Amino acid sequence: LLNCLPIFERMFSDEFIMDIIGALE
Secondary structure: OHHHHHHHHHHOOHHHHHHHHHHHO
């Protein structure tokens, strides 16, 4: 799973990732 993180970072922008983290919280 950790190996997939760099892929997600390349596929999505940091803002999009922060949006997901904010939704999870």
